[in-house]
Amino acid sequence: MKNKKSVSKKTRAASLESALGPLWKYYADTEVREIFINSFDKASAERKGKLEALPPLFSSRAAVTALVKNLAALPGSVSRRPGGAAGKVLELRLADLTKVTCAEGAAYQAVIISKMPAGLPGWAELVRHGCLPEEGKKLFEKILGEMKSVLVAGSNCSGKTTLMDILANGLPAGRRVVAIQGDSGLALRHPAALCLDASSDEEFVELLRSADKFLPDYLVVDSLDGIGAPEVVRAMRNGLAVIASCHAESALDALKRLEYMYLSSRTSFGLDEIRSLLASGIGYISFQERAADGKRRVTELSRLDGYEDGRYLLTPLLKYNYETGAFELTPAGKAALA
Known part of the structure; x- marks a missing residue:
């Protein structure tokens, strides 16, 4: 009989991979701490304390909006809007404690994904x-x-x-x-x-x-x-x-x-x-x-x-x-x- 916790963990990982889409490659990289999306065609990642540009990953603003919706819909994801229901900023905390900060307005769209380090330090x-x-x-x-x-x-x-x-x-x-x-x-x-x-x-x-x-x-x-x-x-x-x-x-x-x-x-x-x-x-x-x-x-x-x-x-x-x-x-x- 398979371990239920192991199966659940694999299921969550598969769901997260699906939600992240083109970002999964960088999210799964243990040397990457944070991922920054400044617009649908501009993204970067922090690797070992250094910022590096990423190739274009999204085709449109709608694709980035879909990314945020998919992350918010993940099991265990908690969301809040600091400015109230009508606020432009949305904060998410995923089940693995990854923090996602999103902001979207008529002239801007940004997403920051801050990973929780694998293995909590002491x-x-x-x-x-x-x-x-x-x-x-x-x-x-x-x-x-x-x-x-x-x-x-x-x-x-x-x-x-x-x-x-x-x-x-x-x-x-x-x-x-x-x-x-x-x-x-x-x-x-x-x-x-x-x-x-x-x-x-x-x-x-x-x-x-x-x-x-x-x-x-x-x-x-x-x-x-x-x-x-x-x-x-x-x-x-x-x-x-x-x-x-x-x-x-x-x-x-x-x-x-x-x-x-x-x-x-x-x-x-x-x-x-x-x-x-x-x-x-x-x-x-x-x-x-x-x-x-x-x-x-x-x-x-x-x-x-x-x-x-x-x-x-x-x-x-x-x-x-x-x-x-x-x-x-x-x-x-x-x-x-x-």
């Missing part, structure tokens, strides 16, 4: 590929054990979601994890994880406001970009340990962006009050970048020790030295591991 893979040193791994493990909130910041495509996955999946099995996500591709395999997928920005905020009712030990939020900042900070202030991510150009820039998001929510708090709230809620900030060679690294890990005299008290624990090409553990980092 700490060992990050260390082996030079994304993080062994000391950095130990620091993160110590932070998780302290039940402190962590803000994972970084530039676009720098590997924030991968680090979020590793942090959340590395929590003790006895901890309850609640993940609230919109368009991200978190691949949580923690035995006590509850994943709540929001189908709109409004639902995302509503779930954040009710997060404590799901009784989490850790709340995982990916990602804070324009919405949800006040709700996440409130959760931190209420004693929840939070792992959240946001786009930023440095650890300090991440805090500045959260300030702006908070102010944009029409809060009654002043800037100094918001900064105090952030400093009392966030325990640590990691920052990562994607280098010109395509490699993604955690280039800074800092502890947020408070807010005084108009400035955040950020204490670096780990830094990446671009001149030497090596990670450096600071005195504070060494003391934290002692």
Whole structure:
């Protein structure tokens, strides 16, 4: 008798191959991470961190529209429109956690397919590929054990979601994890994880406001970009340990962006009050970048020790030295591991 899981997996693969059509060749290539369609006659793929042009794959706009419809119709596919039912942007997450972002208007048509890496990475893979040193791994493990909130910041495509996955999946099995996500591709395999997928920005905020009712030990939020900042900070202030991510150009820039998001929510708090709230809620900030060679690294890990005299008290624990090409553990980092 054939294994049902094996048959189901083969059936899903066949359906995906049929839905992708001319893209399947590139999707099945393990060295390709992302596929970009800028118009029906212009496409490219990222292979090993480098972008390469693809030959014409579609004959018309209608063919690209059919591709999106076929992907949305796949079993296990989840879709959402961030701008509401009439929005021009459609986000899909396929059964294998591949993320598909589509936009179509009178003068444009674009599709981005971001594959989930085969075999979910862990700490060992990050260390082996030079994304993080062994000391950095130990620091993160110590932070998780302290039940402190962590803000994972970084530039676009720098590997924030991968680090979020590793942090959340590395929590003790006895901890309850609640993940609230919109368009991200978190691949949580923690035995006590509850994943709540929001189908709109409004639902995302509503779930954040009710997060404590799901009784989490850790709340995982990916990602804070324009919405949800006040709700996440409130959760931190209420004693929840939070792992959240946001786009930023440095650890300090991440805090500045959260300030702006908070102010944009029409809060009654002043800037100094918001900064105090952030400093009392966030325990640590990691920052990562994607280098010109395509490699993604955690280039800074800092502890947020408070807010005084108009400035955040950020204490670096780990830094990446671009001149030497090596990670450096600071005195504070060494003391934290002692």
